[in-house]
Amino acid sequence: MNSDWNAQWREQILPTLADEAWDLIVIGGGISGAGIVREAARRGWRCLLLEQRDFAWGTSSRSSKMVHGGLRYIAKGQWRLTRDSVRERQRLLDEAPGLVEPMSFMMPHYRGGFPGPRVMGGLLSVYDALAGRRSHQFHDAQQLRFLAPGVKENGLLGGSCFVDALTDDARLVMRVLREARADGAVVLNGVRVKHLLREGGRVCGVQVEDCEAGATMQLHAGVLAVATGAWAERLRPTEAPRQLRPLRGSHLLLPGWRLPVAQAFTFLHESDRRPVFVFPWEGATVVGTTDLDHRNDLDESAHISSAELDYLLTACQQQFPGAEVGVDDVLSTWSGVRPVVGRAAGAHQNKPSNETREHVLWQEPGCVTLAGGKLTTFRPQAIEVLKACAAMLGHSFVDDGAPVFAAVPPLMIPGLSMSQWRRLAGRHGRDLTRLAQLLAELGHETVGATDTLWAELAFACEAEMVVHLDDLLLRRTRLGLLLPRGGEHYLPAIRALCQPRLGWDDERWQEEVQRYRLLWQRDHGLPEATS
Template sequence: MNQDWNAAWRQQILPTLAAETWDLIVIGGGISGAGILREAARRGWRCLLLEQRDFAWGTSSRSSKMVHGGLRYIAKGQWRLTRDSVRERQRLLDEAPGLVEPMSFMMPHYRGGFPGPRVLGGLLSVYDALAGRRSHRFHDAQQLRFLAPGVKESKLIGGTCFVDALTDDARLVMRVLSEARADGAVVLNGVRVEQLLREDGRVYGVQVEDCEAGGPLQLRCGVLAVATGAWAERLRLPESPRQLRPLRGSHLLLPGWRLPVAQAFTFLHERDRRPVFVFPWEGATVVGTTDLDHREDLDQSASISAEELDYLLAACTQQFPAAEVSATDVLSTWSGVRPVVGSASAHQGKPSNETREHVLWQEPGCVTLAGGKLTTFRPQAIEVLKACADMLGRHFEDHAPAVFAAVPALSIPGLSPQQWRRLAGRHGRDLPRLAQLIAESGPETVGNTDTLWAELAFACEAEMVLHLDDLLLRRTRLGLLLARGGEAYFPAIRQLCQPRLGWDDAHWQQEQQRYRVLWQRHHGLPEATP
């Protein structure tokens, strides 16, 4: 695997792409595309992934960070989705400790409320049976007051606790892409697919444009996999029916001290009886999510609305009234667009009632994945590759090997066991290279976050950073975790990163201004807020 996976390498490799006929080209650099690429590369396919923006730019960096089985899908009768999800959740917990971590979830119960302890306990018994292990327990009101200080106490009868998992979704994408690259895959961002190339009714390649330097290319392949999430319909034939229903989910991030929670809380919002979550993540507290039709331009980053902000603040007031959380407490926000597949009639119903099942759309030479969940990216990828193998006339078997290679065993002086686990989970087989940078610059963290300065240096040298927001919003999450997107740290970040990125002063200033505008528009508070 090329250690220097960066803009200089990208400039060298781009002109050579058209000289090859690829077995597989994957369009889309989110978790779905990364998963497809990883499974193809491990089987020896000559494969290329193209992402028009940045890896995990869309939904895969703006999810609710949960790797879960989808408890509510049991009530909807979606047994296969729940079964696959709980199995994949456990697989990820086993294979990627430090990146995917177990989290205790608590649902408080109140007199006259739904679901009560018995109903939820019954659902969780099925949930546990599908997972193959029991993980839920009921706590009475007295126990819950000790476990969850500050929770609303009026009519409280207790709470049910169960276990799911959390992740850093953008780092999960990067780790999967790292595994694919180690098996020979070529991975590029900033390359837009303009159209599919068809001949005699079959897709044989793509027309692309380099979004950074300009210039078209035509690339040939045996088969194409489209995994572009909410954008999946754009490359389909004009006569194909429109089936996607883009749904927006928005989140608030609060300083951990402002609403301290030691576990995740899930409860039904008083306004619409939708589940809302409040949970600890990266030393801060997340409140989310909304679920409504996204009618804005998909080519622009999604942003939280004033109504969504009010909805999530009301959720905080409902469940933690003494905290008196307000808009002035919000560190940052993010909004993602879910690629939900719906029917014509379903588009008239509540967004939260839509299924999260995925579907495959096929035409000769091309397989498109629509819908699906982060947790089940691996079985979705297998399904796509089976369809691709059929088109290539290849035999395909799924032996379910590990998604992630074992992390190299090494000692990094100055790091606690918890820090080592975190870095091993996020960087995997790249840990030795990161360890060298830690040895050179020390194990200091940026502000009060868990992110090391060395992680910024590593991202600039070897994680294909093309823009400042790639670095601060996806390779690291500093843009979400630090006040005003980390503006107070810009001088130190510039000193460390500008030489490694090869940007002159004018380029740095341009990127810094671009980032400020982007952050305020898409990660700050909505303009309508007084």
């Protein structure tokens, strides 16, 4: 597979797609679709993945960044989901160090509060048992003041500490997709599936449109897998029941110095007793998340509301009163829409936080749709989808437990610290060799105070299918979230490095900058009422 996975390659491959006899077409370029195409390609299936916008554009770049077992699911009796999650969490920690990293979580306890230390300790014992290892402990109030300076002290009893994991969700998607490409999959963004093709009562292909050039074509396949998240019902038969309940989760990003935390904190919001998190990520501090019915048009990207902003700022003031965090401290925001399968379709009588995060499969001849699910369990979800697809093709399919990620080349790069090497190895995997060549050419300088190297921007432009500027700054890298005003100050330097590599003339660059500024303000700035 051509390593130059870029817009030029895209233009060359698009006209050839209709000539191929695909075993599998995967619709959706988030973590679910990436997992499906990766497992299929590894087994030699001739497979194609189509994403109408950009890889990880939706929920898979706008999650809470957690690879976790879901401690609260135990209390809801969702044992299988928790068991699968903690097992997959450990698998990802083992296979992708530097991309998925362990993180200590602390839940402070207060006099008269629930859950208290004993109840929480019992839940954590079950959590550890499902994971097969003990990772929790209790710290008394004196110890907690040392471990968490600035935490609310009134009535403090201590805190329960346990271990989960964090990731860069968009980079996780990209690494899974690159593994699929290395095994022969064709992976494209900017291609919209307009509708499914059916013959004799069976799905046999798709009618697609190139969102960049406008050309349309028909593609045929033995079976289709639909993994479009909150959009999963769009391609279903009109008579099928509507079961998805889109739920919005919004987050704030603060400069790390403004609310410095050495570990993640989880606590219950005083207004509704929902769990809220404050944790370090990429040198900054994340505050999240909300859980609300998303009633806006799904074709418009989600963004934080004024009420959600106030809710999350109140959470900061509740748990870290001395920090006095306010609106002016917010570096950026993001909102994602969770594809939750509602228990009572259409009724939505349950509170959003009470809905299950279990996934389901909807099947019709020639097509399997994945609905619901979690980022952490993308691999077993993919296996389940492919078992159903294989049955439609008359094949057997077995989960052989093979690694998702190929081994990283044992390459030492002069001038990099071990932590930098680990970070790059986790994000780029087998592509570390090519990245090392760019590091030799461009040096090891980072962009501002972030951990992102200028060489990573160059690599993304050359070999990570950047079609628009926001692809580069919001998903291939996270500079649009981590730098003030989305990195506005750095755009001239980014232009000098990236414009030649992207093959854009001056007019195209200016169009992309204008597009990016508008998109950033709408989706990642403050809501208009408070800006």
